[in-house]
Amino acid sequence: MAETTIKDIARQCGVGVSTVSRAINNHPDINPATREMVMRVIEETGFIPNNSARNLKRTDAKCIAVLVKGITNPFFSSMIQIIEEETQRDRYALVLRHVEADEDEVDVALELEKEKRLRGIVFLGGRFTHSEEKINKLKVPIVFSTIGIDISDWIGRAEFSNIAVDDRLESCKMTEYLLGLGHRRIAFITERPEEAIGRRRIGGYREAHADCGIAVDEGLICYVQDELDHFSMENGYVTAKKLLESGKKATAIYAASDLLAIGACRAVLEAGLRIPEDISVAGYDGIALGEYYNPKLTTIRQPAEEMAKRTIRLLLDVIAGRQEHQQIVFPAELVERESTGPCPAGLADGLR
Amino acid sequence: MAETTIKDIARQCGVGVSTVSRAINNHPDINPATREMVMRVIEETGFIPNNSARNLKRTDAKCIAVLVKGITNPFFSSMIQIIEEETQRDRYALVLRHVEADEDEVDVALELEKEKRLRGIVFLGGRFTHSEEKINKLKVPIVFSTIGIDISDWIGRAEFSNIAVDDRLESCKMTEYLLGLGHRRIAFITERPEEAIGRRRIGGYREAHADCGIAVDEGLICYVQDELDHFSMENGYVTAKKLLESGKKATAIYAASDLLAIGACRAVLEAGLRIPEDISVAGYDGIALGEYYNPKLTTIRQPAEEMAKRTIRLLLDVIAGRQEHQQIVFPAELVERESTGPCPAGLADGLR
Numbered sequence: 001m002a003e004t005t006i007k008d009i010a011r012q013c014g015v016g017v018s019t020v021s022r023a024i025n026n027h028p029d030i031n032p033a034t035r036e037m038v039m040r041v042i043e044e045t046g047f048i049p050n051n052s053a054r055n056l057k058r059t060d061a062k063c064i065a066v067l068v069k070g071i072t073n074p075f076f077s078s079m080i081q082i083i084e085e086e087t088q089r090d091r092y093a094l095v096l097r098h099v100e101a102d103e104d105e106v107d108v109a110l111e112l113e114k115e116k117r118l119r120g121i122v123f124l125g126g127r128f129t130h131s132e133e134k135i136n137k138l139k140v141p142i143v144f145s146t147i148g149i150d151i152s153d154w155i156g157r158a159e160f161s162n163i164a165v166d167d168r169l170e171s172c173k174m175t176e177y178l179l180g181l182g183h184r185r186i187a188f189i190t191e192r193p194e195e196a197i198g199r200r201r202i203g204g205y206r207e208a209h210a211d212c213g214i215a216v217d218e219g220l221i222c223y224v225q226d227e228l229d230h231f232s233m234e235n236g237y238v239t240a241k242k243l244l245e246s247g248k249k250a251t252a253i254y255a256a257s258d259l260l261a262i263g264a265c266r267a268v269l270e271a272g273l274r275i276p277e278d279i280s281v282a283g284y285d286g287i288a289l290g291e292y293y294n295p296k297l298t299t300i301r302q303p304a305e306e307m308a309k310r311t312i313r314l315l316l317d318v319i320a321g322r323q324e325h326q327q328i329v330f331p332a333e334l335v336e337r338e339s340t341g342p343c344p345a346g347l348a349d350g351l352r
Numbered sequence: 353m354a355e356t357t358i359k360d361i362a363r364q365c366g367v368g369v370s371t372v373s374r375a376i377n378n379h380p381d382i383n384p385a386t387r388e389m390v391m392r393v394i395e396e397t398g399f400i401p402n403n404s405a406r407n408l409k410r411t412d413a414k415c416i417a418v419l420v421k422g423i424t425n426p427f428f429s430s431m432i433q434i435i436e437e438e439t440q441r442d443r444y445a446l447v448l449r450h451v452e453a454d455e456d457e458v459d460v461a462l463e464l465e466k467e468k469r470l471r472g473i474v475f476l477g478g479r480f481t482h483s484e485e486k487i488n489k490l491k492v493p494i495v496f497s498t499i500g501i502d503i504s505d506w507i508g509r510a511e512f513s514n515i516a517v518d519d520r521l522e523s524c525k526m527t528e529y530l531l532g533l534g535h536r537r538i539a540f541i542t543e544r545p546e547e548a549i550g551r552r553r554i555g556g557y558r559e560a561h562a563d564c565g566i567a568v569d570e571g572l573i574c575y576v577q578d579e580l581d582h583f584s585m586e587n588g589y590v591t592a593k594k595l596l597e598s599g600k601k602a603t604a605i606y607a608a609s610d611l612l613a614i615g616a617c618r619a620v621l622e623a624g625l626r627i628p629e630d631i632s633v634a635g636y637d638g639i640a641l642g643e644y645y646n647p648k649l650t651t652i653r654q655p656a657e658e659m660a661k662r663t664i665r666l667l668l669d670v671i672a673g674r675q676e677h678q679q680i681v682f683p684a685e686l687v688e689r690e691s692t693g694p695c696p697a698g699l700a701d702g703l704r
Contacts, residue, residue: 294645
């Protein structure tokens with residue numbers, strides 16, 4: 001079937017091309033009945049008009065790229081959905097690109113930028129180890145969202161925006177909560193401090209201990225397996241299993257993501273231990289799954305929906321020149337559910 | 353910073369433009385040391401050559417679109433990852449587009465097709481209610497993957513490919529398994545029969561009952577809420593809660609997706625019932641989460657990885673003219689885990 005043109009539509013309707021054009025563009029100067037007839041024919045033929053208001057709709061539109069590390073993490077899928085809705089409302093097309101763990105997201109972005117209509121970039125998740133020089137090669141506005149950037153390093157920089165929670169503060173909050181339940185041997189499943197997110201969450205864990213005058217047992221900081229996705233259930237399972245088999249006693253496990261925590265729960269249950277009666281387990285992120293898991297998961301809930309909305313609104317505002325770049329810190333919330341409880345009697349002081 | 357050109361590279365290296373071009377294209381007619389020097393400068397400047405082998409890499413490449421309904425379902429995210437890997441290996445760019453529940457995926461595809469470099473389309477998930485006429489408007493090769501198409505309707509069609517499990521058969525298998533455990537009142541949480549996937553999975557459920565000479569209690573077929581994502585944890589929770597509060601007795605709940613089953617588990621646990629001692633729960637899909645959930649979930653495991661690989665290989669083969677369109681049915685596997693057990697004593701016959 002040859003492609004339908006505006007002339008075909010005009011012929012089929014028995015009107016001129018300019019009438020079809022007026023109908024498409026919702027021009028006031030056209031009889032409503034004629035407009036309706038034309039639009040019906042357009043609908044039936046599947047004709048997609050060029051050079052009209054409708055071609056702003058999707059693929060002919062200027063576009064925004066979202067580069068995400070960790071696309072299988074439900075924390076990001078919920079954010080992506082919101083970003084999609086907002087970009088569509090603003091008639092931008094969205095290019096969603098999953099970045100592999102070993103890929104450099106800025107390299108990927110530099111290539112995407114060759115797309116002439118690319119107007120802005122969102123980096124979602126992942127680490128942040130790029131030089132300022134390299135970032136500056138990207139010429140379109142950028143928003144980093146929920147990325148491990150040390151916020152203090154970047155305050156005042158005008159070249160890009162950054163949206164995140166204060167990972168150090170929130171991690172400190174969770175550790176304080178567990179210490180407050182009497183736990184003195186809190187294992188922490190985390191990325192290594194060489195990763196920005198790992199560094200800041202470990203920082204918070206240490207800070208809480210220091211504030212309470214409790215020494216950290218370095219053996220309880222359990223690094224995830226590098227060869228597996230750093231925040232996955234599988235990695236949580238493997239890492240917790242190793243801890244439990246090591247003979248190191250812990251009365252609580254705090255994991256740097258909810259998926260890691262769920263994997264850890266599986267290892268705890270398989271070891272024949274009860275949660276939270278024998279051992280407490282806490283996560284970080286606040287994904288929906290935490291409410292459905294058995295037991296319901298105690299966590300740090302990042303306001304993913306608000307952060308996603310702010311991320312894309314800010315990018316669109318910067319693109320349109322309505323706003324300067326901004327560094328925005330969102331508060332997170334400690335949500336206490338079923339997976340954490342008081343330190344088992346006798347263990348708190350006994351193991352201190 | 354102005355954009356770096358091939359001339360800038362040549363000037364910086366002190367060689368001619370043709371030498372840079374030879375280096376980029378890995379031409380045999382260039383001194384290896386010179387080539388290395390040129391490539392190092394290219395690397396340092398971040399220059400991305402046009403009109404060279406490298407521009408096949410990503411964004412300048414011909415592209416494939418993946419349209420997915422239900423992007424927050426981990427069943428699809430694992431498939432998407434594999435599709436991305438395979439397309440990159442073949443030097444195609446990938447456009448990933450999430451289709452809203454109320455959007456028509458073929459309309460979206462028709463617009464994407466206006467992108468000149470679009471060479472093929474994968475439809476992932478969702479329903480299939482489009483007329484053949486409409487599908488035929490799409491001019492690039494199409495593979496439908498894990499879509500609710502009645503396979504018998506489509507055998508022999510040459511216009512597109514279809515990859516799926518036999519939903520009716522697999523649903524029958526799960527129902528037979530539960531009947532074999534002595535359950536006679538098996539609630540089924542599912543989409544309505546107006547949806548293709550719902551129709552086929554309900555068909556299997558009825559078939560298994562008929563084969564055993566057991567009448568289906570229509571009150572035990574529980575339709576998910578239309579206004580929520582049809583296969584989500586939330587919908588499973590809400591629908592199971594309604595069932596449990598209705599007073600209708602069921603000794604097993606079979607849900608048409610693992611996420612629905614996990615939501616149902618939450619409702620069962622909240623009602624103070626044990627799984628599987630008081631009530632068995634089974635899912636469908638075989639997502640990784642089912643292994644981590646507590647209890648581990650009995651399910652029908654679709655071979656998602658193999659299906660994803662086959663989907664994209666088939667599309668690439670059809671595009672390249674190496675293969676005709678095909679209709680491929682994959683076998684799924686019943687995986688028995690902790691969430692199902694024998695019908696509680698006294699209830700099997702008592703309620704029959």
